[in-house]
Amino acid sequence: MGEPPGGETPNSELVASYGKLLRLVRSGQAQTRPALSEWTGLGRTAVTQRITTLLNAGLLEEGELNPSTGGRQARTLRFRKDAGRILTAELGATSFIAGITDLAGTVLAVAHCDCDIAAGPEIVLDEVESTLDKLWAEHGSEELAIWGVGLGLPGPVEFATGRPSEPPIMPGWNNYPVRDRLGAKYRAPVWVDNEVNLLCLGELRDPAARGHEHGGDLLYVKIGTGIGAGISNGGSLHRGAQGCAGDIGHAAVADEGPAGEVVCRCGKTGCLEALAGGSALARDGEELARTGQSEALARVLAEHGRVTAADVTAAARSGDHQAVRLLVAAGKRIGSMLATMVNFYNPSTILLGGKIAGAGDLFLATIRETIYRRSLPLSTRELRIDKARLGEEGGLIGAAHMVLDELFAPEFFARWLPDGSPAGRPELLAAV
Amino acid sequence: MGEPPGGETPNSELVASYGKLLRLVRSGQAQTRPALSEWTGLGRTAVTQRITTLLNAGLLEEGELNPSTGGRQARTLRFRKDAGRILTAELGATSFIAGITDLAGTVLAVAHCDCDIAAGPEIVLDEVESTLDKLWAEHGSEELAIWGVGLGLPGPVEFATGRPSEPPIMPGWNNYPVRDRLGAKYRAPVWVDNEVNLLCLGELRDPAARGHEHGGDLLYVKIGTGIGAGISNGGSLHRGAQGCAGDIGHAAVADEGPAGEVVCRCGKTGCLEALAGGSALARDGEELARTGQSEALARVLAEHGRVTAADVTAAARSGDHQAVRLLVAAGKRIGSMLATMVNFYNPSTILLGGKIAGAGDLFLATIRETIYRRSLPLSTRELRIDKARLGEEGGLIGAAHMVLDELFAPEFFARWLPDGSPAGRPELLAAV
Numbered sequence: 001m002g003e004p005p006g007g008e009t010p011n012s013e014l015v016a017s018y019g020k021l022l023r024l025v026r027s028g029q030a031q032t033r034p035a036l037s038e039w040t041g042l043g044r045t046a047v048t049q050r051i052t053t054l055l056n057a058g059l060l061e062e063g064e065l066n067p068s069t070g071g072r073q074a075r076t077l078r079f080r081k082d083a084g085r086i087l088t089a090e091l092g093a094t095s096f097i098a099g100i101t102d103l104a105g106t107v108l109a110v111a112h113c114d115c116d117i118a119a120g121p122e123i124v125l126d127e128v129e130s131t132l133d134k135l136w137a138e139h140g141s142e143e144l145a146i147w148g149v150g151l152g153l154p155g156p157v158e159f160a161t162g163r164p165s166e167p168p169i170m171p172g173w174n175n176y177p178v179r180d181r182l183g184a185k186y187r188a189p190v191w192v193d194n195e196v197n198l199l200c201l202g203e204l205r206d207p208a209a210r211g212h213e214h215g216g217d218l219l220y221v222k223i224g225t226g227i228g229a230g231i232s233n234g235g236s237l238h239r240g241a242q243g244c245a246g247d248i249g250h251a252a253v254a255d256e257g258p259a260g261e262v263v264c265r266c267g268k269t270g271c272l273e274a275l276a277g278g279s280a281l282a283r284d285g286e287e288l289a290r291t292g293q294s295e296a297l298a299r300v301l302a303e304h305g306r307v308t309a310a311d312v313t314a315a316a317r318s319g320d321h322q323a324v325r326l327l328v329a330a331g332k333r334i335g336s337m338l339a340t341m342v343n344f345y346n347p348s349t350i351l352l353g354g355k356i357a358g359a360g361d362l363f364l365a366t367i368r369e370t371i372y373r374r375s376l377p378l379s380t381r382e383l384r385i386d387k388a389r390l391g392e393e394g395g396l397i398g399a400a401h402m403v404l405d406e407l408f409a410p411e412f413f414a415r416w417l418p419d420g421s422p423a424g425r426p427e428l429l430a431a432v
Numbered sequence: 433m434g435e436p437p438g439g440e441t442p443n444s445e446l447v448a449s450y451g452k453l454l455r456l457v458r459s460g461q462a463q464t465r466p467a468l469s470e471w472t473g474l475g476r477t478a479v480t481q482r483i484t485t486l487l488n489a490g491l492l493e494e495g496e497l498n499p500s501t502g503g504r505q506a507r508t509l510r511f512r513k514d515a516g517r518i519l520t521a522e523l524g525a526t527s528f529i530a531g532i533t534d535l536a537g538t539v540l541a542v543a544h545c546d547c548d549i550a551a552g553p554e555i556v557l558d559e560v561e562s563t564l565d566k567l568w569a570e571h572g573s574e575e576l577a578i579w580g581v582g583l584g585l586p587g588p589v590e591f592a593t594g595r596p597s598e599p600p601i602m603p604g605w606n607n608y609p610v611r612d613r614l615g616a617k618y619r620a621p622v623w624v625d626n627e628v629n630l631l632c633l634g635e636l637r638d639p640a641a642r643g644h645e646h647g648g649d650l651l652y653v654k655i656g657t658g659i660g661a662g663i664s665n666g667g668s669l670h671r672g673a674q675g676c677a678g679d680i681g682h683a684a685v686a687d688e689g690p691a692g693e694v695v696c697r698c699g700k701t702g703c704l705e706a707l708a709g710g711s712a713l714a715r716d717g718e719e720l721a722r723t724g725q726s727e728a729l730a731r732v733l734a735e736h737g738r739v740t741a742a743d744v745t746a747a748a749r750s751g752d753h754q755a756v757r758l759l760v761a762a763g764k765r766i767g768s769m770l771a772t773m774v775n776f777y778n779p780s781t782i783l784l785g786g787k788i789a790g791a792g793d794l795f796l797a798t799i800r801e802t803i804y805r806r807s808l809p810l811s812t813r814e815l816r817i818d819k820a821r822l823g824e825e826g827g828l829i830g831a832a833h834m835v836l837d838e839l840f841a842p843e844f845f846a847r848w849l850p851d852g853s854p855a856g857r858p859e860l861l862a863a864v
Contacts, residue, residue, distance in 0.1 A: 017473065041449065156810050165810040217673050229776065233665050240778020241649045244810045251772035252806055256689060268806070340683040340769075341776060344661065346672020374684055374700070378588050378597040378676045 017042065019408050021050055025060060025079050026104075032074035051077065058083050079103070084147035085140060086403050087186065089128050090195050090395030091153050093117050093169055093225055096124075097392060098131045100139050101400035103147065105205060107393050109139040117154060120172035121181075129185060146188045148407055150399030151178060152195035154226070159243030162192035168250075168266040169226070191402050195395050196222045196246055197237055200230025201405075202390050202398030203351055204237075219347040220388065221248070223334065224354035225278040225309070231345070236405075248341065249273035253333055272337050276330035278309035278356050284326050285312035294322040313359035324362065331363045335370025342375040342383065353388030449474065451840045453482055457492060457511050458536075464506035483509065490515050511535070516579035517572060518835050519618065521560050522627050522827030523585050525549050525601055525657055528556075529824060530563045532571050533832035535579065537637060539825050541571040549586060552604035553613075561617060578620045580839055582831030583610065584627035586658070591675030594624035600682075600698040601658070623834050627827050628654045628678055629669055632662025633837075634822050634830030635783055636669075651779040652820065653680070655766065656786035657710040657741070663777070668837075680773065681705035685765055704769050708762035710741035710788050716758050717744035726754040745791035756794065763795045767802025774807040774815065785820030 020040060024030040030039040037047045054060045063076035081104040088107075089098040094117070099110040111134070115127050128151075136146075155167025162179025164170055182190045200220035216235030222228050227249040231238040239245055254260040254270040264274035274280055285308075288294040289301035296315040301307050315323035338350060350371070352364065368385050375383075390397060452472060456462040462471045469479045486492045495508035513536040520539075521530040526549070531542040543566070547559050560583075568578075587599025594611025596602055614622045632652035648667030654660050659681035663670040671677055686692040686702040696706035706712055717740075720726040721733035728747040729739050736743075747755035770782060782803070784796065800817050807815075822829060 156808060158810065166808075231776075233670060238665060238777070240811070241780035241815070242778055242810050242813055244808060245776065245778035247775040247778075247808050247811070248772075250808060251775050252768055255768070336684055336687070337772075340680075340772065343679040343683050344663075344677065344773060344776070345670070346674055346677035346679075348673035376588060376598075376676060376679050376682060378590065378674050379672070379679070381674055383673070 018050060018054065021047070021054065022059060022079065022408055025077050031063075031076050031078070033077070034074050036077075081106075082144075084145045086400045087132050087136070087146055087149045087188075088396040088399035088403075089132065089151050090198065090399060091115075091117060091124065091128070091151070092195070093154055096128060096131075097396060098128060098135060099393065099396040100132075100135055101396065103404065105397050105400040105404060107396050107400075109135050110393060110396065111135055117169065117173075118171050121176040121178065125178070125181060129182075146186050148188050148403035149182050149186050149190040150198070150403040151182065151190065151192045152198040152395045152399055153178070153192060154195055156244040156247060157192050157194050159191075159193055159239050162190060165242070165244065168264075189403070189407070191406050193237075193239075193399075193402060194228065194230075194244070194246065196220060196228040197230040197239065198395045198398030198402060199353055199388065199390075200232055200351075200398065201237055201401050202394040202396075203388060204232055204235060205401040205405075206390060206394075206397050208389065217346070217348045219338075219341060219345065219350045221334075221338065221350060221352050221357070222354035223277065223352060223356040227273045227277045227334065227354075229341070231347075237402075248337055249277065251337060253337060272333060276333040278354075281309040281312045281326060281330060281356065282307055285309070285315070285323065288322045288326070294320050296320040297323065309356055313356065313363070316362065317360050327359065327363050328366050330356075331366030332370050335367040336374055338367065339371045339374035342371060342379050346379045348382065349384045349386065351386055351388040353390075353394070357387060450482060450486065453479070453486065454491060454511065454840055457509050463495075463508050463510070465509070466506050468509075513538075514576075516577045518832045519564050519568070519578055519581045519620075520828040520831035520835075521564065521583050522630065522831060523547075523549060523556065523560070523583070524627070525586055528560060528563075529828060530560060530567060531825065531828040532564075532567055533828065535836065537829050537832040537836060539828050539832075541567050542825060542828065543567055549602050549605075553608040553610065557610070557613060561614075578618050580620050580835035581614050581618050581622040582630070582835040583614065583622065583624045584630040584827045584831055585610070585624060586627055588676040588679060589624050589626050591623075591625055591671050594622060597674070597676065600696075621835070621839065623838050625669075625671075625831075625834060626660065626662075626676070626678065628652060628660040629662040629671065630827045630830030630834060631785055631820065631822075632664055632678075632783075632830065633669055633833050634826040634828075635820060636664055636667060637833040637837075638822060638826075638829050640821065649778070649780045651770075651773060651777065651782045653766075653770065653782060653784050653789070654786035655709065655784060655788040659705045659709045659766065659786075661773070663779075669834075680769055681709065683769060685769060704765060708765040710786075713741040713744045713758060713762060713788065714739055717741070717747070717755065720754045720758070726752050728752040729755065741788055745788065745795070748794065749792050759791065759795050760798050762788075763798030764802050767799040768806055770799065771803045771806035774803060774811050778811045780814065781816045781818065783818055783820040785826070789819060 021036055024036060024039055030036045033047050033051060037044050059080060060077050061080045063078045065075055081102045084103055086101045088101055089096055095114050097110060097112050099107045101107050111131050113127060113131055115124055117124055153164055155170045156165050158165045163175050163177055164173040166174050178192045179190045199222060203220055204218060216232055218232040220230040229246040229248045231246050250264060250266045250268060250271045250273060252270045253272045253275060259275055260270045262274045263269050264271035285297050289297035289307050292298055297307050297311060300311045312323050312326055316327045371385060372380050453468055456468060456471055462468045465479050465483060469476050491512060492509050493512045495510045497507055513534045516535055518533045520533055521528055527546050529542060529544055531539045533539050543563050545559060545563055547556055549556055585596055587602045588597050590597045595607050595609055596605040598606050610624050611622045631654060635652055636650060648664055650664040652662040661678040661680045663678050682698045682700060682703045682705060684702045685704045685707060691707055692702045694706045695701050696703035717729050721729035721739050724730055726747060729743060732739050732743045744755050744758055748759045803817060804812050
């Protein structure tokens with residue numbers, strides 16, 4: 001007889017019950033011992049005993065007395081979001097953002113740095129660490145422990161090991177032990193993921209974004225220099241067998257004609273990203289400028305010596321026909337790929353993020369129109385297609401929630417609960 | 433504060449604990465009261481009380497005494513797979529299979545019927561019902577109750593309502609209340625799904641197929657007259673927001689040139705199915721015959737008046753160059769689409785089923801080669817691409833497991849456990 005899909009082991013139920021109590025309290029659904037007993041089906045004695053353990057471990061704190069509802073007054077329990085801090089960073093191609101959050105994923109302090117990811121992991125992570133150290137010196141404190149570190153990278157990451165795997169734009173990073181390095185430095189558990197997954201998770205978990213309201217089958221599509229997706233299934237990230245799901249930028253969208261011969265930075269030809277990403281817009285915009293087809297872009301080229309994707313979107317907004325044509329063509333290619341994803345995955349919501357997604361209503365309208373035209377009618381019946389709600393700190397919020405989700409997941413929880421009772425932060429650190 | 437992704441309600445935990453006890457016993461992981469207590473973390477008294485309720489409801493039965501391991505001997509518990517029966521049917525374009533299974537999903541009796549799905553739901557379901565009635569008259573018994581009915585249809589189904597939704601090859605079926613009709617007839621709960629989902633579920637759940645061994649992120653691709661996929665996530669079907677995920681046949685794979693102008697049966701142009709499905713092979717094979725490009729197919733056309741997909745694959749196997757060329761072209765188109773799915777979803781296993789998938793090693797090799805060439809290296813590192821293991825009864829096995837999964841799911845379980853205690857089969861039926 002086989003293992004169940006979830007991979008249960010003896011006592012996983014017991015361990016998971018601590019995680020569930022914490023989740024109910026954290027989410028605000030049940031915040032008194034009687035309510036927790038009702039929600040979990042556990043007896044009052046069992047709930048009281050487990051809550052005492054969680055109070056002793058510093059994970060919960062007692063709040064005010066609840067207004068009496070006839071019976072005995074019940075004291076409110078609160079998750080101690082200030083019991084610790086999480087260090088987060090989101091690395092892009094040419095810059096990174098680093099931040100400190102509390103245990104609710106609220107960003108408390110943030111720093112931006114220019115940094116070329118192609119300089120390699122040693123130089124870039126030195127820079128990330130010193131930025132985090134500086135933030136911590138200014139905003140941390142001796143009483144507050146670092147509970148975990150969450151990092152987003154602009155390329156495929158094997159989630160289980162926290163190592164980049166043949167990332168196209170990150171020379172020198174292949175298989176580099178990012179998790180191990182940061183874990184040794186901060187003596188805290190570390191999780192590393194593709195940045196688009198973290199943007200997706202931020203939208204799902206952040207109370208202001210409320211991506212979870214749409215049933216949790218969310219597709220987050222980042223359209224920046226490159227193009228990538230984050231996928232959620234019933235409110236959790238779908239990372240796939242090797243943890244690299246969501247790579248839509250290097251799918252072939254053209255195999256014939258001139259488009260099929262465009263070489264992508266990944267080395268293949270005809271990739272979506274090579275034809276419709278930010279780099280493609282910049283390249284094609286520069287061509288419009290050189291050949292004089294676009295006066296607006298020719299002026300940009302003369303002035304700055306190059307044309308960027310932002311120049312193309314600005315020219316389109318100001319009415320330049322050729323720039324509009326480029327954006328519409330890119331929107332159609334992206335929309336066609338997303339229609340395929342809609343047919344395949346049937347998401348409840350698509351959120352479009354990244355700099356190019358903010359390029360203007362025409363671009364968004366083209367993507368929308370193409371998705372609706374090319375998808376199965378049933379799959380678009382209640383599909384929402386919107387701009388992402390969180391700004392540039394979305395990746396940090398997502399990184400914090402990745403750490404929180406993992407810390408309180410039964411598998412991990414079991415590691416700091418070796419005897420079935422929570423042992424608090426010191427054991428958490430020792431387990432790493 | 434929002435609902436958690438799972439949509440918990442008070443006491444769902446209690447209800448779910450019955451489902452978990454049943455699952456542990458059904459899978460053979462824990463089959464004594466002490467073992468169940470250890471696996472669930474529930475106290476011995478709670479386990480004993482709940483097991484008694486399940487025994488009284490006829491869901492479990494007592495087995496032999498376990499060999500003593502020092503302490504008191506514990507009696508083995510067994511799930512009563514013969515406590516009831518499940519009626520199943522899988523409908524194709526021109527025929528259907530109907531069957532009776534036990535509560536472990538084993539097919540006990542089966543019947544094949546020719547039947548044109550385009551005749552509409554009234555005629556086709558009359559035929560299905562009379563076939564099931566005949567099977568039941570021969571193989572059922574008065575002591576055995578029908579616990580549920582599982583049906584697979586060759587088109588998109590809104591899983592929540594059990595109604596087909598704008599199915600391309602099923603005129604007259606749009607929004608027809610298939611579930612309600614069968615539920616009224618058999619006085620049992622009914623679930624209806626796309627047949628490819630059921631083929632996928634059969635591979636996941638059947639002990640002989642063991643699709644779950646590969647981590648459960650399985651992609652089942654059926655290549656027959658049409659092309660469709662079933663998706664699993666961590667061992668459960670991913671049906672998507674409207675329950676119609678997996679529709680890869682009508683994704684656009686060509687938007688330029690002659691291929692981009694081929695009209696699909698869905699009304700759109702350039703669909704994968706219209707260029708690489710069984711109908712496409714038959715159409716293009718007939719063209720090869722008419723123009724004399726393939727001698728082998730010209731002979732077939734002269735003899736039978738038409739060319740089928742099976743004729744094309746047979747001609748290819750016997751070395752006909754033009755037929756080989758057709759198959760390779762179809763394999764490349766399918767492989768390219770699957771490469772996009774591999775990049776997007778990062779499955780652990782792809783299983784290829786359907787009549788054309790069995791066309792021969794060259795076809796399979798072409799699909800494999802294209803997937804490996806076009807996918808992200810990390811996503812194919814441990815990817816397995818195999819032929820499906822279950823034969824034509826796979827859909828019936830999947831249909832039975834769909835019914836079992838739903839019957840014992842906490843949401844449904846709660847309907848026949850209104851007061852938190854299982855009430856057995858009569859209440860199960862009354863709840864429908």
